[in-house]
Amino acid sequence: MIKTEVTIAGVTFKNPVMEGSGTFGSGMEYSEFVDLNRLGAVVTKGVANVPWPGNPTPRVCEVYGGMLNAIGLQNPGIEVFCERDLPFLSNYDTKVIVNVCGRSVEDYIEVVERLSDEPRADMLEINVSCPNVKEGAIAFGTDPSALSNITKEIKAHTKKPVIMKLTPNVTNIAEMAKVAEDAGADAISLINTITGMKIDIERRKFALANKTGGMSGPAIKPIAVRMVYQASHAVKIPVIGMGGIATAEDAIEFMMAGATAVSVGMMNFVNPYATVECVEGIEDYLERHGITNINEIIGCVE
Amino acid sequence: MKKKTEGRVLSRKCLAPGIFDLEIETCLAADAKAGQFVGVYTKDASALLPRPISICGVSDDKKSIRLVYRVAGKGTEEFSHLKEGDDVTLLGVLGNGYDTEKIKTLGNSDTPVRALLLGGGIGVPPMLELSKELSAAGVKVISVMGYRNSDTFLLDEFKKYSDTYVASEDGSVGTKGNVLDAVRENGIDFDCICACGPMPMLRAIKEFAGEKTAFISLEERMACGVGACLGCVVKTAHEDPHSHVKNARICTDGPVFEASEVEI
Structure with a gap:
């Protein structure tokens, strides 16, 4: 019997495969394609204290080997989320990680406190890394003292395990990982998207209304693997790795770099079955290599 | 039930410069209707996202769909080289489609409902399947299709299901101008409008x-096509049950909307 469970901050996941926040809604849309019970966790789209309208369109465009997005964290607000999305997820035997966004520390705290009484929220992932909103988000993730402060504030207002989701748009990812750990984060996840730009040369216009957007997809994977390696070697807390994962082979690569769990992001849009195919592919890999416990491969490449 | 599935090209034609016609055998045809679309995948790993293309026809045996599209980038350029027998990967069926039952209720009960179908440019193809479905449902269909010039692709096929008029920007066929110029010139009367075309045309039709009632089919840059990514939204007049911020998803809440419900 092969053991595929992994544990992060006391929460045990049946397997290490999740999906990246914002690429999967709260699972409703993709439940038509995949059995959510097969996933280690559903990571929900970022939710704020009040509804956010998001950015003007066009919000997405394709780039070589990936895409840019500037959705702007459109979300219906925490009340709708608790009344609609969490009950939906209660129908499934999978862990739920709620991604939280905000413009100010107070915004984040309001959401975190609201979720404290929600048993269906197993963990919180704090988005301090979205490149597409003017206030909050990435501003907290690029400044070490701001990251430290918000991590401490959130930890002081919730008993649920806290994952800080980090941005790759920094000079030293290891330093930011250490800052989050020192401030009390139970885990970190990375990478969020890399800020990019595309210009439509026929129309002489930016492809996105927001001008810049976050790049995701297979083209960013080597950057993500490198950062997961650097971050996981800088901290003792678990790392959730993501950035261009399309297949089980990609997922295993991230785990060997040091990730305890992995998320499929943009590739859900390309292959709606990608998450479950990763779960199955990882099982095949372990069996083929005679590995009885998936934890053996985490960070195995020194 | 939506799925990603392999289809097989039954035929491929070029209808006009840059306009191609693919008949694809696919299980998605069983549930497909006018106004819906499919995502078509390239075989180029650098161009990953499915290309949304509207359904121009569903075969009578419900075993194949017809896609008529304009070459607009590297994805559609690749599709233009597909040959009979080639495999093509599809995501579908996507979108809400036109509500034929609702359209049937929009006239006075004494005479058949008169639906005015307006298609502009690459907005013409989805109107063909709609004209077929509406005429089969007992609706009186009047089609007014607008083109750039005399390359009036699909126009003859509308005559089977509808009274058909044409407008061209250069005046080479029909009314010189746009579809609304043709509607006015021919004094066409109607109970409701169904339209697909470029945004300026849809704005004019809304007015x-x-x-x-006007039903309009919208277009926007899409990523997932299934309502998860929130890339392709349109501002709406009323709060919708999904977004709660008056942002409907074109890929799933649409692409067909009542014009009065969207702010375009």
Whole structure:
């Protein structure tokens, strides 16, 4: 019997495969394609204290080997989320990680406190890394003292395990990982998207209304693997790795770099079955290599 | 039930410069209807996202769909080289489609409902399947299709299901101008409008419709096509049950909307 469970901050996941926040809604849309019970966790789209309208369109465009997005964290607000999305997820035997966004520390705290009484929220992932909103988000993730402060504030207002989701748009990812750990984060996840730009040369216009957007997809994977390696070697807390994962082979690569769990992001849009195919592919890999416990491969490449 | 699935090209034609016609055998045809679309995948790993293409026809045996599209980038360029027998990967069926039952209720009960179908440019193809479905449902269909020039692809096929008029920007066929110029010139009367075309045309139709119901099919840059990514939204007049911020998803709440419900 092969053991595929992994544990992060006391929460045990049946397997290490999740999906990246914002690429999967709260699972409703993709439940038509995949059995959510097969996933280690559903990571929900970022939710704020009040509804956010998001950015003007066009919000997405394709780039070589990936895409840019500037959705702007459109979300219906925490009340709708608790009344609609969490009950939906209660129908499934999978862990739920709620991604939280905000413009100010107070915004984040309001959401975190609201979720404290929600048993269906197993963990919180704090988005301090979205490149597409003017206030909050990435501003907290690029400044070490701001990251430290918000991590401490959130930890002081919730008993649920806290994952800080980090941005790759920094000079030293290891330093930011250490800052989050020192401030009390139970885990970190990375990478969020890399800020990019595309210009439509026929129309002489930016492809996105927001001008810049976050790049995701297979083209960013080597950057993500490198950062997961650097971050996981800088901290003792678990790392959730993501950035261009399309297949089980990609997922295993991230785990060997040091990730305890992995998320499929943009590739859900390309292959709606990608998450479950990763779960199955990882099982095949372990069996083929005679590995009885998936934890053996985490960070195995020194 | 939506799925990603392999289809097989039954035929491929070039209808006009840059306009191609693919008949694809696929299980998605069983549930497909007018106004819906499919995502078509390239075989180029650098161009990953499915290309949304509207359904121009569903075969009578419900075993194949017809896609008529304009070459607009590297994805559609690749599709233009597909040959009979080639495999093509599809995501579908996507979108809400036109509500034939609702359209049937929009006239006075004494005479058949008169639906005015307006298609502009690459907005013409989805109107063909709609004209077929509406005429089969007992609706009186009047089609007014607008083109750039005399390359009036699909126009003859509308005549089977509808009274057909044409407008061309250069005046080479039919009314010189746009579809609304042709509607006015021919004094066409109607109970409701169904339209697909470029945004300026849809804005003009929204205004032209006045008190009458107009269903318009919208287009936007899409990523997932299934309602998860929130990339392709349109501002709406009323709060919708999904977004709660008056942002409907074109890929799933649409692409067909009542014009009065969207702010375009």
